[in-house]
Amino acid sequence: MTSSFEALLPSTERALLHRVAVAQAEGRAPSLAAGVVREGETVWFGSRSCVDGHAPDAETQFRIGSITKVFTAVLVLxxxxxxxxxxxxxxxxxxxxxxxxxxxxxxxxxxxxxxGAETPAPWWERTPGTVRPTLADVLGERPQPHPAGRLHHYSNPGYTLLGSLVEALRGVSWEEALRAEILEPLGLRRTTAQPVAPHAGGFAVHPWADVMLPEPSQDLGLMAPAGQLWSTVGDLCRFAAFLAEGDERVLARSSVEEMRVPAAPPAPGEAEAAYGLGLQVVRRDGRTFIGHTGSLPGFVACLWVSVEDGLAAVTLANATSGPLVGLVTAELITIVAEAEPRLPEPWRPLPAAEVDQELLALTGSWYWGTYAYGLRVGPERGVILEPLRGAGRRASFRALPEGGWIGLDGYYAGETLRVVRREDGSVSHLDLASFVFTREPYEPGDAVPGGVEEAGWRGL
Incomplete structure (x- = not known):
């Protein structure tokens, strides 16, 4: 998200505060804090508490549970x-x-x-990591109940393995690698493996009465890469901005974008939810949210980014169950997106250095059989191929140093588009994954696979 800070309208801020207040009250959370990011800047923070005058601020730590997995995934990438x-x-x-x-x-x-989804008993989230001192203890006697690569099956022990992988290749602890490679470069000074005051206490709220109990806070040991971290709304808003745009000090934009691509088919009944490389991908009410939810006894958390809207939001609460933070966080983004829609960037012509006359000559209509496509110039000498009418396969392409283009999305992702020329240097056709695109539909003499009947087009 490129920085162009602009304060929210008072009416938008009121709507956000109302949503947070309703979430804390109806979710019966001791406290709840939330923030919104627009174009890389934190533009709103709000919180509510059951104790008058003691609402958390943007630097109050909460435990963030499985949002920790995103940090571990970044280390692996x-x-x-x-x-x-x-x-x-x-x-x-x-x-x-x-x-x-x-x-x-x-x-x-x-x-x-x-x-497997969890470690062998006892419940790892409520017991100290010393109960599971080795990877064998984490994985148990039946570590792989499903065949690899066939389906999405959420696994906390899997991220313990990834944390151990980081330690093996870096030669330092997971926590040390995390601090040096992510937290310090991004300025996340209030994100830590152990709580640092001021921090919220975790509570279990009775499901049938307005009473509560403190929840234990355990050091998870080897399971730390799956859910150990404590953080704040302020830090997670900064991390959300990184997940939207990348940061060369930590991870390039292209690699962050790669994390968002679903890595396996969704589980049955979860067509609107997928998982990339350490990021959840959720489709809700016409918007795509990337990020992660998190929970540990006493805490629930969520971080969502809507890249298309240039918005992100974070919600943290200190209750084992209650506030539906995934829904609340998505609704905070929707409130801003609908009240103050993102302004498109002004149209500007290409930089003079990017104007390529040979490329311009390739633009316009092309035909795959009788399907009409248009080729137009994209940024940095890339091209976009899209159907001119009806259904078809649209794709963007990045220019290759050796000539031609590589597909970036859709059906043609990873496929090569190239110009095929005749002996005299004129353009014969475009070749895309063996598909031939010609300037005219089935023109006699064109390089159409199977040839074109010499008699040409005819009537009935």
Whole structure:
């Protein structure tokens, strides 16, 4: 999100505060705090508490549970970008003697490795990590109840393996790598593995009475990469801005965008939800949200980003159950998006250095059989190919140094588009994954696979 700070309208701020107040009251949370990011800047913060005068501020820590997994995934993607591993590598190439070494790093990131959802008893979230001192203790006797790569099955132990992978390749603890490689560069000074005052206490609220109990706060040990962290609305808003645009000090934009791509088919009954490489991808009311939810005894949390709207929101509460923070966070974004729609960037012509006369000559209509397509110039000498009418496959392409273009999205992602020329240098056709696009539909003499009947077009 490019920075162009502008305060929200008072009516929008009132609507946001109302939503937070309703969430805290109806969700029966001791306290609830939330923030909104627009174009990379935190533009709103609000909170409510059951104790008058003691509402949390933007720097009050809450436990964030599985939002921790996003941080772990970023550490793994950094290793990939440095060439220290490939996502297709089997785990055993870098971390031996786990008993599940044939699963790939990508499968672990996307929860498609077939591993179990939880550790063996006792419940890992309410017991100290010393109960599970080794990976064998974390994985148990039946670590892989599903075949690898076949379906999405959320796995907390999978992220313990990824944390151990980071430690093996970095030679430092997961917490040290996290601090040096993410927290310090992004200025997340209030995100820590252990609580640092001021922080909220975690509570269980009785489901049938307005009373509550303190929840224990455990050091999760080896399970820390799956859910250990404490953070604040302020820090998570800054992290949300990073997830929208990337930051070369931590992870390039292209790698952050890669994290958003669904890595496996969604589970049955979850057509509107998918999982990328450490990021949840949720479709709700016409908007796509990327980010993560989190919970540990005493706390619930959510961070959503709507890249298309240039908005993000964070919600944190200190109750084991109650506030539907995933829904609330999405609604905070929707309130701003609908009350103050994002203004499009002004149209500007291409920089003079990007004007390529040969490329301009390729623009216009092209035909795949009788399907009409238009080719137009994109940024940085890229191109966009889209149907001119009816259904068809639209795709954007990035220019390749050696010539031609590589598909970035849709059906043609990863496929090569190239110009095929005749002996005299004139353009014969476009070749895209063996599909031939010609200037005219089935023109005699054109390079149409199977040829064109010489008699040409005819009537009945």
């Amino acid at each position: 950094r290793l990939r970008d440095e060439g220290l591993l490939a996502l297709e590598d089997p785990l055993e190439k870098h971390l031996q003697d786990t008993g599940v070494g044939e699963v790939t790093i990508a499968q672990l990131l996307g929860h498609s490795a077939g591993l």
